Amino acid sequence: MSLPPGFLDELRSRTSLTQVVGRKVIWDNRKSNQAKGDMWAPCPFHHEKTASFHVDDRKGFYYCFGCQAKGDAIGFVKETENVSFMEAVEILAREVGMEMPARDPRAQQKADRRGQLAEVMEQAAQFFRLQLNTGAGTEARDYLARRGLDAAALERWEIGFAPPGWQNLWDHLRGKGVEEELIIAAGLAKPSNKGGKPYDTFRHRIMFPIRDARGRVIAFGGRAMDPTDNAKYLNSPETELFDKGRSLFNHGPARAAAGKGQPLVVAEGYMDVIALVEAGFAAAVAPLGTAITETQLQLLWRISDEPIIALDGDKAGLGAAMRLIDLALPLLEAGKSLRFALMPEGKDPDDLLRAEGARAVQAVLDAAQPMVRLLWQRETEGRSFDSPERKAALDKALRERIKAIRDPSIRSHYGQEIKDLRWELFRPKKKPRARGQGAFVAGGWKGRGAVLEGPAASTKSSFLVAAGDAAETHMREAVILATAISAPELIVEFEHRIEAMGCADSDHALLRDLILRNAETDPGELKDRIAAAAGPETLENLYRLRHVAINPCMRKPGDIDLARKTLAQEFAKIEALRGGYAEVAEAEEELNGMADEAVTWRLGQAAEARSRSYRIELDGGGESVVAKNGLTLNKSDVEYRDKVFDNIDFTRGGRSRG
Incomplete structure (x- = not known):
C-alpha cells in the first residue's frame, strides 16, 4: 500500500518520539533536558549501563552512540515491536487518532498531483513578489514601510502583491502553460458564475505565502489595500494542499528557532509574527484566521512543551484565551501546558513593538500567566462572593472545569492551586471593632x-x-x-x-x-x-x-x-x-x-x-460538666455540691439553714 507523503508528515508531526520511546526505556534524568526535548537513556537495542541512547524530540529522531541505531518514531516501533513498516504506521496512527487512508492503487498519482499543485503555488508566489516591485505595488510598498518592513525583510518573508483586476494571475499562469483545473484546484482562481473566464481569488492585496513544515507553499494570506473591502484578511480556500486547522504560519522556521532555545510565541496574525521575528523573537507562529484547533495545539506542543500565547489586549483577545483553555484542559499531560501573555489593552504585539520596543514585549512575555491563573480569573473577575450560595456556585464551576483534565496528577495539582487561590480570596479578614465597643x-x-x-x-x-x-x-x-x-x-x-x-x-x-x-x-x-x-x-x-x-x-x-x-x-x-x-x-x-x-x-x-x-453528652446517657480549668466533672456531683452550698447560711456563721 502506498501512502500519500502528506499523511506521513502529519503522522510524524503529531507523534511525540519521547512518549513512544519512553514506553521502552528509563530516562536518565540527570543527563536529560525534558524542556528542550533532549532525552537520554540506556539503549533498548543493546545491553549497557550508561545512557548513550539520545532522543531529539523536536527533530523527531533517535541515535545510539553505542550501537549506532537511528531512526524516527515509525522505525522505533518497527524495530521494538517486530512489525512491518505499514503495521508500525497503523499503530502510531491509532494512538494519535489519525484514520489510515483507504487502499488506493492510484496513490502515487495523488502524490504526483500534490506535487503539481505545490509547483503552481510556487509560481504564484514568484508572480506576487514581482508585482510588489512594479508601479502597481507602490501603495503596498509604502504601507509595508510604515509598518517597519525594509527591503531585506520583504525578501525574507517573500511578501508580494496581487494587483487590482480580475485575471492578472490567471492570465500569467495560463501563459506559462499551467492547466486551468490545477489553478482552480490550488485555490488561486474561482469559476465565474456568469459563464466568463475564472477570476483571481486575490485582488488588490498584500500577499503572504504560507509554507508547511517542509517549506512548500501551500496557501496564501492576503491583506486588503482597499479600506472598504469587507474582508481585511483573506486566506486561501481549503484545498488538497491546505487545511487551515492543521497549519501554522511560520511553522518550519519557528520549529528550528525553538530547537535552539527560543521560547515559542503564538500570536494572532501574520504581521504580529513578522514583527516578532524581526525584533528577535524567532520562534513565533500564528493560526490561520481561526481559533486554535486541537491539531494546531498538538503541533505547538511538538515544537515546545509550554508555548506562550500572546493575545491582543482587548475583550476579543481575552475571549480567545478562555476558549483555548477549554480546548486545552482535557489534553494536558505532564510537562505540556500553556502560558498566556496578554498585551496592554488595545494593543497587539506589533503595536507594542513599534510603540515601546522589544524590551516591552519581553516584559509581557516574562509575566505570562499559567493556565490555572487565567481560569481562576475567568470565574472570579468582576463578581461578588458575599454569600455562601455564591461561594458554593464558584466552587461548583471550578470543579466542573477541573474535571475536564484527564491526567489525575495534573487534576490534583490544579485542585490544590485553586484551593490556594480560593483561600487568598476568602481568608478571614480582621474586622474593625465597632465604635464604643469594649x-x-x-x-x-x-x-x-x-x-x-x-x-x-x-x-x-x-x-x-x-x-x-x-x-x-x-x-x-x-x-x-x-x-x-x-x-x-x-x-x-x-x-x-x-x-x-x-x-x-x-x-x-x-x-x-x-x-x-x-x-x-x-x-x-x-x-x-x-x-x-x-x-x-x-x-x-x-x-x-x-x-x-x-x-x-x-x-x-x-x-x-x-x-x-x-x-x-x-x-x-x-x-x-x-x-x-x-x-x-x-x-x-x-x-x-x-x-x-x-x-x-x-x-x-x-x-x-x-x-x-459546657454540657457534654456522655456515652452512658448521663451528663457531665466541664469546669473552667478544663476538668470534666460529673453533673450529679456538681448538683449535690450546689445543693449543699445552697443550704448554708453564710450570714449565720456558716450554719445550715435547715
Whole structure:
C-alpha cells in the first residue's frame, strides 16, 4: 500500500518520539533536558549501563552512540515491536487518532498531483513578489514601510502583491502553460458564475505565502489595500494542499528557532509574527484566521512543551484565551501546558513593538500567566462572593472545569492551586471593632470610662484564671487545631468554622491556614506537609501544651466519631465565649448610663448560653460538666455540691439553714 507523503508528515508531526520511546526505556534524568526535548537513556537495542541512547524530540529522531541505531518514531516501533513498516504506521496512527487512508492503487498519482499543485503555488508566489516591485505595488510598498518592513525583510518573508483586476494571475499562469483545473484546484482562481473566464481569488492585496513544515507553499494570506473591502484578511480556500486547522504560519522556521532555545510565541496574525521575528523573537507562529484547533495545539506542543500565547489586549483577545483553555484542559499531560501573555489593552504585539520596543514585549512575555491563573480569573473577575450560595456556585464551576483534565496528577495539582487561590480570596479578614465597643485585655474588659477587673490576686492559682478568658479561647483553639490535624477527614465538614477562628496567636493562625489549604491532602501526608511548611517546632509546641496532650483524641487517634464530637464541643464553647464577650461589652456600655432589668436579663442570657456549651453528652446517657480549668466533672456531683452550698447560711456563721 502506498501512502500519500502528506499523511506521513502529519503522522510524524503529531507523534511525540519521547512518549513512544519512553514506553521502552528509563530516562536518565540527570543527563536529560525534558524542556528542550533532549532525552537520554540506556539503549533498548543493546545491553549497557550508561545512557548513550539520545532522543531529539523536536527533530523527531533517535541515535545510539553505542550501537549506532537511528531512526524516527515509525522505525522505533518497527524495530521494538517486530512489525512491518505499514503495521508500525497503523499503530502510531491509532494512538494519535489519525484514520489510515483507504487502499488506493492510484496513490502515487495523488502524490504526483500534490506535487503539481505545490509547483503552481510556487509560481504564484514568484508572480506576487514581482508585482510588489512594479508601479502597481507602490501603495503596498509604502504601507509595508510604515509598518517597519525594509527591503531585506520583504525578501525574507517573500511578501508580494496581487494587483487590482480580475485575471492578472490567471492570465500569467495560463501563459506559462499551467492547466486551468490545477489553478482552480490550488485555490488561486474561482469559476465565474456568469459563464466568463475564472477570476483571481486575490485582488488588490498584500500577499503572504504560507509554507508547511517542509517549506512548500501551500496557501496564501492576503491583506486588503482597499479600506472598504469587507474582508481585511483573506486566506486561501481549503484545498488538497491546505487545511487551515492543521497549519501554522511560520511553522518550519519557528520549529528550528525553538530547537535552539527560543521560547515559542503564538500570536494572532501574520504581521504580529513578522514583527516578532524581526525584533528577535524567532520562534513565533500564528493560526490561520481561526481559533486554535486541537491539531494546531498538538503541533505547538511538538515544537515546545509550554508555548506562550500572546493575545491582543482587548475583550476579543481575552475571549480567545478562555476558549483555548477549554480546548486545552482535557489534553494536558505532564510537562505540556500553556502560558498566556496578554498585551496592554488595545494593543497587539506589533503595536507594542513599534510603540515601546522589544524590551516591552519581553516584559509581557516574562509575566505570562499559567493556565490555572487565567481560569481562576475567568470565574472570579468582576463578581461578588458575599454569600455562601455564591461561594458554593464558584466552587461548583471550578470543579466542573477541573474535571475536564484527564491526567489525575495534573487534576490534583490544579485542585490544590485553586484551593490556594480560593483561600487568598476568602481568608478571614480582621474586622474593625465597632465604635464604643469594649476591648478585652489581659486584666479584664475595658470600656468607655470603666474597667471590669479580672480575677483577684488570691484566685490566680490556675493558668486559665490568671490569664483570663483569652487564655481559654487560646486553649480551645489549640485543641481544635490538634484534633483537625489528627483527623483530616473532618476538615471539609468543619471548614467554615475553622475559617472563622480569629487566632490572635500567630502560630495558631499559620496552622489554621495550612490546615485549610491542605484540606484535601491525603490524611497520611497532612502532618508532614504542615511540619514542612510551618517548621517541626511549631507542631511540637502545639502538642506539648498540657490541655492538648490530655485531650482524648490524642489518646485515641483514628477515632473519627470522638474527633467530630470534640470539634463540635470546642467550637460551641468558643462561640459561646465570644457571644458572652459581646453581651458584656454592650451591657457595660449601658451600665455607664442607667442600668435596668433589661441589662440584667441580657447578662443572664449570656451566662446561660455559656453554661449550655459546657454540657457534654456522655456515652452512658448521663451528663457531665466541664469546669473552667478544663476538668470534666460529673453533673450529679456538681448538683449535690450546689445543693449543699445552697443550704448554708453564710450570714449565720456558716450554719445550715435547715
